[in-house]
Amino acid sequence: xxxxxxxxxxxxxxxxxxxxxxxxxxxxxxxxxxxxxxxxxxxxxxxxxxxxxxxxxxxxxxxxxxxxxxxxxxxxxxxxxxxxxxxxxxxxxxxxxxxxxxxxxxxxxxxxxxxxxxxxxxxxxxxxxxxxxxxxxxxxxxxxxxxxxxxxxxxxxxxxxxxxxxxxxxxxxxxxxxxxxxxxxxxxxxxxxxxxxxxxxxxxxxxxxxxxxxxxxxxxxxxxxxxxxxxxxxxxxxxxxxxxxxxxxxxxxxxxxxxxxxxxxxxxxxxxxxxxxxxxxxxxxxxxxxxxxxxxxxxxxxxxxxxxxxxxxxxxxxxxxxxxxxxxxx
Amino acid sequence: xxxxxxxxxxxxxxxxxxxxxxxxxxxxxxxxxxxxxxxxxxxxxxxxxxxxxxxxxxxxxxxxxxxxxxxxxxxxxxxxxxxxxxxxxxxxxxxxxxxxxxxxxxxxxxxxxxxxxxxxxxxxxxxxxxxxxxxxxxxxxxxxxxxxxxxxxxxxxxxxxxxxxxxxxxxxxxxxxxxxxxxxxxxxxxxxxxxxxxxxxxxxxxxxxxxxxxxxxxxxxxxxxxxxxxxxxxxxxxxxxxxxxxxxxxxxxxxxxxxxxxxxxxxxxxxxxxxxxxxxxxxxxxxxxxxxxxxxxxxxxxxxxxxxxxxxxxxxxxxxxxxxxxxxxxxxxxxxxxxxxxxxxxxxxxxxxxxx
Amino acid sequence: xxxxxxxxxxxxxxxxxxxxxxxxxxxxxxxxxxxxxxxxxxxxxxxxxxxxxxxxxxxxxxxxxxxxxxxxxxxxxxxxxxxxxxxxxxxxxxxxxxxxxxxxxxxxxxxxxxxxxxxxxxxxxxxxxxxxxxxxxxxxxxxxxxxxxxxxxxxxxxxxxxxxxxxxxxxxxxxxxxxxxxxxxxxxxxxxxxxxxxxxxxxxxxxxxxxxxxxxxxxxxxxxxxxxxxxxxxxxxxxxxxxxxxxxxxxxxxxxxxxxxxxxxxxx
Numbered sequence: 001x002x003x004x005x006x007x008x009x010x011x012x013x014x015x016x017x018x019x020x021x022x023x024x025x026x027x028x029x030x031x032x033x034x035x036x037x038x039x040x041x042x043x044x045x046x047x048x049x050x051x052x053x054x055x056x057x058x059x060x061x062x063x064x065x066x067x068x069x070x071x072x073x074x075x076x077x078x079x080x081x082x083x084x085x086x087x088x089x090x091x092x093x094x095x096x097x098x099x100x101x102x103x104x105x106x107x108x109x110x111x112x113x114x115x116x117x118x119x120x121x122x123x124x125x126x127x128x129x130x131x132x133x134x135x136x137x138x139x140x141x142x143x144x145x146x147x148x149x150x151x152x153x154x155x156x157x158x159x160x161x162x163x164x165x166x167x168x169x170x171x172x173x174x175x176x177x178x179x180x181x182x183x184x185x186x187x188x189x190x191x192x193x194x195x196x197x198x199x200x201x202x203x204x205x206x207x208x209x210x211x212x213x214x215x216x217x218x219x220x221x222x223x224x225x226x227x228x229x230x231x232x233x234x235x236x237x238x239x240x241x242x243x244x245x246x247x248x249x250x251x252x253x254x255x256x257x258x259x260x261x262x263x264x265x266x267x268x269x270x271x272x273x274x275x276x277x278x279x280x281x282x283x284x285x286x287x288x289x290x291x292x293x294x295x296x297x298x299x300x301x302x303x304x305x306x307x308x309x310x311x312x313x314x315x316x317x318x319x320x321x322x323x324x325x326x327x328x329x330x
Numbered sequence: 331x332x333x334x335x336x337x338x339x340x341x342x343x344x345x346x347x348x349x350x351x352x353x354x355x356x357x358x359x360x361x362x363x364x365x366x367x368x369x370x371x372x373x374x375x376x377x378x379x380x381x382x383x384x385x386x387x388x389x390x391x392x393x394x395x396x397x398x399x400x401x402x403x404x405x406x407x408x409x410x411x412x413x414x415x416x417x418x419x420x421x422x423x424x425x426x427x428x429x430x431x432x433x434x435x436x437x438x439x440x441x442x443x444x445x446x447x448x449x450x451x452x453x454x455x456x457x458x459x460x461x462x463x464x465x466x467x468x469x470x471x472x473x474x475x476x477x478x479x480x481x482x483x484x485x486x487x488x489x490x491x492x493x494x495x496x497x498x499x500x501x502x503x504x505x506x507x508x509x510x511x512x513x514x515x516x517x518x519x520x521x522x523x524x525x526x527x528x529x530x531x532x533x534x535x536x537x538x539x540x541x542x543x544x545x546x547x548x549x550x551x552x553x554x555x556x557x558x559x560x561x562x563x564x565x566x567x568x569x570x571x572x573x574x575x576x577x578x579x580x581x582x583x584x585x586x587x588x589x590x591x592x593x594x595x596x597x598x599x600x601x602x603x604x605x606x607x608x609x610x611x612x613x614x615x616x617x618x619x620x621x622x623x624x625x626x627x628x629x630x631x632x633x634x635x636x637x638x639x640x641x642x643x644x645x646x647x648x649x650x651x652x653x654x655x656x657x658x659x660x661x662x663x664x665x666x667x668x669x670x671x672x673x674x675x676x677x678x679x680x681x682x683x684x685x686x
Numbered sequence: 687x688x689x690x691x692x693x694x695x696x697x698x699x700x701x702x703x704x705x706x707x708x709x710x711x712x713x714x715x716x717x718x719x720x721x722x723x724x725x726x727x728x729x730x731x732x733x734x735x736x737x738x739x740x741x742x743x744x745x746x747x748x749x750x751x752x753x754x755x756x757x758x759x760x761x762x763x764x765x766x767x768x769x770x771x772x773x774x775x776x777x778x779x780x781x782x783x784x785x786x787x788x789x790x791x792x793x794x795x796x797x798x799x800x801x802x803x804x805x806x807x808x809x810x811x812x813x814x815x816x817x818x819x820x821x822x823x824x825x826x827x828x829x830x831x832x833x834x835x836x837x838x839x840x841x842x843x844x845x846x847x848x849x850x851x852x853x854x855x856x857x858x859x860x861x862x863x864x865x866x867x868x869x870x871x872x873x874x875x876x877x878x879x880x881x882x883x884x885x886x887x888x889x890x891x892x893x894x895x896x897x898x899x900x901x902x903x904x905x906x907x908x909x910x911x912x913x914x915x916x917x918x919x920x921x922x923x924x925x926x927x928x929x930x931x932x933x934x935x936x937x938x939x940x941x942x943x944x945x946x947x948x949x950x951x952x953x954x
Contacts, residue, residue, distance in 0.1 A: 050509065173659070201658045207601055207608030212410040212645075213652050219406050220397035220653040233608040236512075240601050243525070244409055244532070245402065261514040261603035552800040553789045560786050563775035570773050571787025572758055630777030 041071040041097040042290045044127070044283070045088055047105050049076040052325035053279050054103055057127055059329035060283025061101065068291055082109045089113040099123040099138075099290035101283075108132045123293050125286050128279070134301075139289050141282045143305045145177055148256060148275045149184025149230075155273050155309045156189075156226045156254045163194035164225030167217045169234045171205045181230045181256050196223075203234050210237025211244065214253075218245035226252040226272075232259040239270050258310070258325065269312040276323040278305045375624025376636030378675065382668065383643050390650035398653050401530075408531060411645040412538035413438075413600065415638065416593045418616045419545035420586035422637045424489075425620055426549070427582050428562035428629025429482070433493040434590040435612030436500035437474045441594030442604045443504040444470035446513035455518040463520065467595040468588055474500055475587015479580030497613065504606055513604045524599045534596050541589065546634030558582065562629025618665070619644060622672050643668060687749060688713045688883045689734065689765075689852055694743030696729055703729045705907045706743070710900075711852060716874060716884045718894040718915070721904035722927050727887055730904065734885070735767040735854050736760030747851070764850030770857045772841040776830035780822050781811035783829055784844045814843045818873055835866025842873055852883040859893060871897045891920045903927055 044061055046054030058074045065072030075092060077084035085105045092100060093116055100122050104110040111133050114124050123138045130140040156166065166189060170178045182200060189197050198217070203210040214227050214237065227242065229235040235255030242251050252272040255262065265271040282305045289299045308323045391399040417434045424431045445467030452459045474496060481492045523533050549555035560568040561575050569575045598604060623640025625632025644665045651661045691709040695702075704726050711717045721727045732738035734745070736754035745752055747763055754760045757767065774783050785807045791797035808825055815822045820839035822832065829837055838858050845853045855874065859867040874897050878884045888894050894901055895915050903911040903926040911926040 052511070198655050199657050201652060204611050205608060206611050207605040208410070208413060208597070208612070209648070210608075211600070212406070212648055215406040215410070216403065216649040216652040217655075219400070219402045220394065221655070222397075233605065236601055236603060236605060237608070240524075245406060259512055261512050261601075264514045264603075548800075551802055551804075553791065553802060554800055556782065556789055556802060557787075559778060559782075560775050563777040564773065566771075567773035567775055567786065570757065570769075572761075573787050626777070630775065 039069060039071045040099070040291060040294055042099045042101060042287055043092055043095075043097045044072070044074045044076075044101040044286070045085060045092070045103070046074065046076040047085075047103045048080040049074075049078050053128075053277075055328065056279040056325045057101075057103065057283040057286070059326055060280035061287045062283070062329060063280075064284040064287040068287065070287055070291060072287065080105055082106045085110065086113045089117060093117045093120050093122065096120060097122060098294055099125060101125045101127055101286040101290070103127045104129055104131060111136065123290055125289055127282050127286055138293055139299045139301055139303055141285050141289070141303045141305060143277045143282070143307060144184075145180035146184030146187075147304070148277070148307050149181040149186075150188035151184075151307050151309055152181075152228055152254050152256060152273070152275050153185045153188035155311075156228060156252060157192050157195060159252050159254070159272055160195075160225040162192045165196045165198055165221060165223040166226040166228055167198045167213070167221075167224060168200040168228045168230065169210050169213055169238060170200050170202055170230045171234065172202050178230050185228055185230075198224075203237060205231065205233050207233045207237040207240075210234040211241035212237075214238040214241025214251075215245040216241075218242050218247040218251045224251050226254060229253065229255040231255075232257050232262060235259075235271060235274065236261055236265075239265055243270065263315070263324065266310055266312055266315040271312075273309055273311040276308050276310050276320070278307060278323050279325060280322060281305045375672065375675065376633055376639055379622055379624060379636065379639045379643065379672065382672075383639055383646065386643065386646050386650065390646070390653065394650075394653050398650060403649065403653065405531060405535075407642070407645050407649050408535045409600075410649065411641050412532070412534040413593050413596045414612065414616055414619065415538045415641050416541050416589050416596065417586075417612070418619050418637050418641050419541050419634055420582075420589035421616050421620050422545070422623075422625050422632050422634055423549065423558055423582050424586050425617075425625045425627065426562045426629060426632040427558045427579060428565065429579060429582060430489040431478065431493045431583065431586050432490070432613045432617070433474065433478060433496040433500060434586065434593070434616055435609040436497045436504070437471050437587055437590035438594040438597060438612060439604065439606050439609050440474060440500040440504040440507075441467040441471040441591035442598040443508045443513060443606065445595055446516060446598060446604050447507055449517055449520075450513060450515045457519050459517050460519045463517070463598075464595055467598070468591045471591020471594060472584055472588040474590070475584040476580075478587065479583030482583065483576040483580045501606075501610075504604075508604065508606060510606070512606055514602070516598060516602050520599050521602045524602070534600060537592070537596060541592070542634055542638055546638075549632075549634055554578075559630060562626075562631075564630075615644065616641075618669055622669060624672075627673070687711075688747070689885075690746045690749070691730075691734060692744045694730065694733060694745075695741045696726075696733060696738070697741055703907050704733075704740075707904065707907065707909050709734065709902060709909065710912075711883045711885050712899075713851065713883045714878055714881045715899040716878045716886055716897055718886045718888060718898035718901045719904065720888060720891065720894055720901060720923060720927060724906075725904040725927070726907045727904055731767070731854055731856065731885070731887060735765060737767075761848065765852045765854070766845035766849035767854040768841045768845045768856060768858065770860060772837055774829045774837060774841055777828050779825055779828060780815070780832070780836075780840045781808045781825050783840055784811045784814065784847060786844075788848065810847075811843075814847050815839070818843055818846065818876055820873060821869065833866065834862050835869050838862065838866070838870050839873055842870070842877065846877050846880075846882060849882055852885065853877065854885045854887070856887045857889065858886070859888070859890065867893065891923045894923070895920065905929055 042065060044058055046057065048054065062072055075088050077088060082105045090113055100117055102124065104126060107129060111131050114131065114136050118124050118136050124136055126137045126140045128142050131137060168182060168185065170182055186197050189195050201213045203213060210229065210233060217224055218241065227238045229238045235253065238253045242248055242253055248270060254272055255274040258274050258276050262271060262274055266274065285303055285305065292299050308320055310320045314320050397403065421431055421434065445463040448466040449459050449463040452462055478492055478496055481487050482489050526533060528536065549558065557568065557573050557578055560571065560573060561578060565575055619641035620637050621627055622643050623636030625636060647664050648661050687710055689711040691707065693706040693708065694704050695706055696704040707730055709730065719727055729738065733740045736757045736759050745754065752763065775786060790803040790807050792801045792803045812825060820843060822836050822839050829840060842855065842858065859870050862870060871893055874884055874886060886894065886898060895918060898915045901913045901915055901918065901923065902909055903923065905927060913922065
C-alpha cells in the first residue's frame with residue numbers, strides 16, 4: 001500500500017509538471033498555426049488548463065489527431081474566466097485553424113467571439129456544453145447526464161437485488177446538470193417494482209452535510225439499501241456517513257463522476273460504483289467531427305459520449321482505466 | 331470632554347442640557363427590584379434556545395419513535411456537529427468581542443491541505459508522520475488567524491472585509507498547494523482514528539467536547555474571558571480600563587484560526603481526503619449556530635454553552651428531516667426561520683434594555 | 687494642597703485655549719469647575735487627569751511636582767476620572783464594571799490560570815454601593831438595564847473605589863431627571879465627606895452651589911473667579927462666566943453691585 005501510494009503520488013506530481021510545461025510550450029507556437037503544410041488544423045480551448053477532465057479531452061483529441069494525420073494543439077487559460085477565454089479565441093481566429101473545439105466558460109458570453117470565428121470560416125465544435133444560441137456550433141459533444149443517471153440506477157438495482165429504498169443526494173436545486181442526473185436515475189429506478197426513491201436531499205456541495213444526510217438515513221431507515229450521490233463531494237461525504245453509521249456494505253453508495261479520493265475509495269472498496277464520463281471519447285469525437293466536416297460529410301448536431309460504470313471489481317481493468325481522467329496523456 | 335468620548339452607548343446625550351433644565355430623558359427606568367433568578371435565567375437566549383432544542387427533539391421523537399431517539403442516531407448527530415462546533419467555540423469569542431470571522435471554512439481547508447501535503451511529503455503511515463501533520467495543520471490555521479488579527483487591529487481594516495478577503499485567499503492558497511486536486515494520501519494511522527469509538531463515541535466528538543468545555547470555562551470564569559466581553563461591550567471603556575484591546579483582539583483571531591486548523595485536521599481524519607470544495611458554507615453555518623445560541627452579533631454577550639445548543643439546533647433539524655424523509659427544502663426554511671426569530675428576540679431584549 | 691496647577695498653557699495649533707490657568711483642589715472638598723462652552727474646561731480637565739500634556743505650567747500632587755504622562759499614570763497616583771459617557775460596558779453587571787481591567791483573581795493555582803474571584807469582587811462592589819448609599823441593588827442585571835442615575839452611581843463608585851485622592855466628574859447629572867440628579871449629588875457629597883477630593887465639572891449652577899465647597903470659573907482660557915459656594919448666588923456665577931463682572935480671584939462679593947452689573951449687561 002505504502003509504496004503504491006507514494007509512487008502514484010510522485011508520478012502524478014511529475015505528470016502535472018510535465019503537463020504544465022507542455023501547455024507553456026504550445027502557446028509559444030501559437031503564431032505558427034494555420035494549415036501551411038496542407039494538414040487539417042484543429043485547436044482545443046479548454047475551460048481552464050490543469051483540470052483533469054479537460055486534460056483528458058485533449059488527450060483523446062491528440063490521439064485521434066495522430067491517427068488521422070491532423071495538426072492538433074491545446075490553447076487555454078489557467079483560470080476559468082470568460083475574458084481570458086475570449087482573448088484566446090480572438091487570437092486563434094487571426095491564426096485561422098480549420099476547426100475550433102471549445103469547452104465554453106459561459107454559454108451566452110462566448111457567443112460573440114465564437115460567432116466571429118464561425119464568420120471567419122472556422123468550424124466551431126463545443127465540448128461538454130453548448131452555447132445558448134444553437135446556430136453557431138457545428139456540433140455539440142456532451143455526455144447525456146440522464147443516461148448516466150439511468151446507468152447508475154441500473155447498476156445499483158443489480159447490486160441490491162432490485163429491492164429496497166434509495167436516497168438521492170444532490171448538490172443544490174436548480175442546477176440543470178444535477179437535475180438531469182437525478183431525473184435519469186429516478187425514471188430508471190421506477191422500472192423496478194421492488195425499489196423506491198426517497199426524497200432528494202441537498203448538500204449545497206458540502207461534504208459534511210452529505211455525510212450527515214447519509215448517516216441519518218442509514219441509521220434511521222431500515223429499508224435503505226443504497227445512496228445515490230450526484231457529485232464528487234456528495235460521494236465522498238456519503239462514504240463517510242455510511243461508515244459512521246456502521247452500514248458499509250449494507251447501504252451501497254453509488255456516485256456520479258470521479259475524483260482522486262473516489263478512485264482511492266474504489267480501490268479500497270468503500271464505494272460500490274461510480275458513473276465515469278468519457279472526456280477522452282469526447283476529444284476523439286471532436287477531432288473526428290472536424291475531419292468529417294472538412295470532407296463534406298454530415299456531422300450530427302448533437303453527439304453524446306459514452307459512460308462506464310466503475311466498480312471495485314473492474315476499476316483496474318483497461319476498459320475503465322481508459323475512462324479515468326488524466327492529468328497527462330502518457 | 332465630549333471630544334474624547336464617543337465610545338459609550340450607555341448614557342448621556344451628546345450635548346449637555348442647558349443649566350437648570352431638569353431632563354427626564356433617561357426614561358422611566360426599570361424597577362431595580364431584583365427579579366427571581368429563575369426568571370432571569372429563562373429570559374436569556376441560551377435558555378430559550380435550549381427549550382427550542384428540547385421541543386425539536388421531543389417532536390422528532392414523537393414523529394419517528396423507532397428511528398429518531400436511538401443511540402445510533404444520537405451518535406450521528408454528535409459526529410455531524412463535532413467539527414463545526416470546534417470552530418464555533420472560537421467564533422463565539424470573536425463575536426463576543428464584537429468582531430467577525432467568515433474565513434473559518436477556508437482556513438479549515440487550507441490547514442487540511444497543508445497537513446495532508448506535509449504528511450505526503452514525509453511519507454509513511456505511522457504516528458510520527460501524523461504528529462508532523464497535526465503540527466503543520468495547527469500552525470497553518472494559527473498563521474491565517476494571525477494574518478486576520480494583524481490586518482484588523484494594525485491596519486484597521488474592518489473584520490468583515492478582512493475575513494472575506496482571507497476566505498478567498500486561504501481557499502486559493504489551498505488550491506495552489508494542491509493544484510486543485512484533493513489530496514487522498516492520508517496516513518493509515520490517521521484514518522484509523524476516525525473509525526475508533528472510545529466510550530461509544532467517535533474521537534471527533536471527544537475532541538469537540540473538550541474544546542467546548544475548556545472554551546466555555548475560560549470565557550465564563552477567567553480574566554481572558556472577561557476582557558473579551560468588556561472589549562465587545564464597549565471597546566473604548568475597555569481601553570480606558572487599561573486593557574490592551576488590540577493585542578487581545580488579535581489574540582482572539584489567532585485562537586479562532588488555530589481552532590479552524592484543528593477542525594481541518596478533524597475533517598481530514600473524518601473524510602480521509604481534503605474535500606477542498608466542500609466547505610464553502612461552513613463559515614456561515616458556524617455563525618448561524620453561534621448566533622442561535624444567544625451570542626450577540628454586536629458583541630458583549632455570549633456563552634459557549636449557548637453555542638453548543640445553537641449548533642445542535644440545525645444539526646437536529648437536518649437529521650430529523652432526513653429521518654422523517656421530509657422534502658429537503660423544508661430544512662432550509664426551518665433553519666432560516668429559527669435563526670431570524672432568535673435574532674429578533676435578541677434585538678427585542680436589547681431594545682427594551684437600552685430604553686431603560 | 688491635594689492638587690495644584692500653576693500657569694497652565696495649552697494651544698491647539700494657532701488657537702490658544704488656556705492662558706496660564708491656575709487651579710486647586712482640596713482633599714475632602716467638592717471643587718466645582720464651571721465655564722461656558724469653549725471656556726477651556728475640557729482641556730483643563732484632560733491636562734489635570736493626564737490625558738493631555740500642557741504646553742507650559744506646573745502640576746503638583748500633595749505639594750510634589752508631577753508630570754502626568756497618561757490617564758493610567760494619573761490613576762496609579764490615585765486620580766480617577768468619570769467621563770460624561772461613563773465608559774461602562776452595558777452588557778455586563780455593576781460589579782463586573784467596577785472591576786473592569788482590575789479584576790481580582792482567585793488565590794493559588796486557579797488564580798495563576800487567570801480564574802476570576804467573582805465572589806469577592808461582587809461583595810466588594812456591593813459594599814461600595816451600600817456604603818455610598820446608592821440605589822444600585824440588582825448586581826445581576828446588566829448595566830444597560832439600570833436607570834441613568836444608577837449607571838452614574840456605578841461609574842462614580844468605580845472611580846471612588848480606585849481613587850485614593852481625587853475624582854474628576856464630568857457633567858455627572860447632565861442626562862438625569864430631577865430625582866436621580868438629587869441622588870447623584872448626595873453621592874458626590876458623601877464621596878467628598880469620605881476624604882476624597884472631588885472636582886465637579888458642570889453647567890448647572892444651582893447644583894454646583896448646592897453641592898460644592900468652592901467654585902472656580904473659567905472664561906476664554908483664564909480662571910476668572912474662585913469663590914466659596916456658601917453665600918455665592920447663581921447670578922454671581924453667571925456674571926463671572928459671561929464676563930459681566932471681572933471678579934478677582936478672591937472673595938470679593940457685593941451682591942447688589944454684581945447683580946446690577948449683570949443686569950446691565952443682560953439688558954444690552
